Amino acid sequence: MSVSTAALDSSVCAPLPVLGQDVTVPLVTGGEVTYAALDYAASAPALQRVWDDVAAYAPYYGSVHRGAGYLSQLSTDLFENSRRTVAEFLGCRADDQVVFTRSTTDSLNLLAAAIPAGCQVFVYETEHHASLLPWRDARVTYLNAPRTPGQAVETLERALADRDPYGPALVCVTGASNVTGELWPVKELAAAAHAHGARIVLDAAQLAPHHPVDIAELDVDWVAFSGHKLYAPFGSGVLAGRADWLQAAEPYLAGGGASRKVARRADGGVDVDWHTTAARHEAGSPNVIGVYSIASACKALTEAGFDTLVGREQELVRRVREGLAEVPEVQVLSLFGDDAPRVGVISFVVRGWNSSHFAAALSAEYGIGVRDGLFCAHPLVRTLLGSDPQDPGECGAPEAEPGERSLNAIRVSFGAGTPDEHIERFLRAVSELVRQGAQWKYRTEDGRCVPDRGEAARTV
Secondary structure: OOOOHHHOOOOOOOOOOEOOOOOEEEOOOOOEEEOEEOEOOOOOOOEHHHHHHHHHHHHHOOOOOOOOOHHHHHHHHHHHHHHHHHHHHOOOOOOOEEEEEOOHHHHHHHHHHHOOOOOEEEEEOOOOHHHHOOOOOOEEEEEOOOOOHHHHHHHHHHHHHOOOOOOOEEEEEEOEOOOOOEEOOHHHHHHHHHHOOOEEEEEOOOOOOOOOOOHHHHOOOEEEEEHHHOOOOOOOEEEEEOOHHHHHOOOOOOOOOOEEEEEEOOOOOEEEEEOOOHHHHOOOOOOHHHHHHHHHHHHHHHHHOHHHHHHHHHHHHHHHHHHHHOOOOEEEOOOOOOOOOEOOEEEEEEOOOOHHHHHHHHHHHHOEEOEEEOOOOHHHHHHHHOOOOOOOOOOOOOOOOOOOOOOOEEEEEOOOOOOHHHHHHHHHHHHHHHHHOOOEEEEEEOOEEEEEEEEEOOOO
């Protein structure tokens, strides 16, 4: 496989500046190389714009909603303005609420705690664990993995038609798969849900960083996403959408900020009047810097021209898929087929390789960071690999030694900050590893595949 700069047409736009672009890492074969961060689906690097905005605000840091001082008032205004920025970014309706959380997982657990009694939840087995597992107190119907977008809609319609039509129901679906990157037919699924009297929540953790999300246009009831995938630092997330279930539910956390009035009763107890705004589920001192960083990322993506960013990313997707297709030993994982629209998330396996061994060689010999494992989507990866549910396998490296078959895959993911060179290096590395083998010997240590520092596998 030959890869040249000319193979990539990035004239659409330049990558956005992100932190870590100049970080160098050591190679086991000697020397150093600029790190190629190709694990955006786990955590995208923070935009330089976001970091600069946070640094500019940091000296003015103050308590939120609780102080009369200037810095407290400034921080409160910044916090609430950030809420409005996120609402605008998501195309929220006038009566929607934006609740700030810790992550997508936290957002979906919050919603799970707020669903009405007797609610039936419908979720595909293809979901990330963040949207597959929170519904422990509900009646859950797990739907089989569809093989086309149309089949996804048909599967949901059949399941909803068989439910009790008089009870509350909720559908949970991803916008873009964290394993295959494929886009799901969200608008059609929302129409199917509403036609059967159900509501729908969109897990946009992988969609929001790669593609515009408009709640009103998609006609979903809620959207959840994480800041650390949207080019912001860790520790912040969003649940946005309809207010009624959230207002009727007990506060997600009980404490200051969620309570409007607390008074002792004559019998010694306590009466609490809870807020009905988003504050109801934001008890405690909020992560104002995390919230501001999300708002800054939303502004940065909007101002850069999201459609233009999408166009460049699609060019990178095309090049990666074409490059991997040139290596017969590589099998790209897909539910909906080669023609399905997708974001910059691609998973694959390599015939004759333990996936953790391959990922370790990419890192140690080429300075490329990818992901290996089951990507916290165990049922989906098992389905894509055609494995038995009892086959061994878990997130992270398995116990299989380098070279042995493993129940896991390799995931490469990229986005608005990915330089062309990182894609070129990745495709060259895949070709060389498959054709020539690893340059170094590897071993399993503490559950991870690592280079054996003692000896090269072949002449370097």
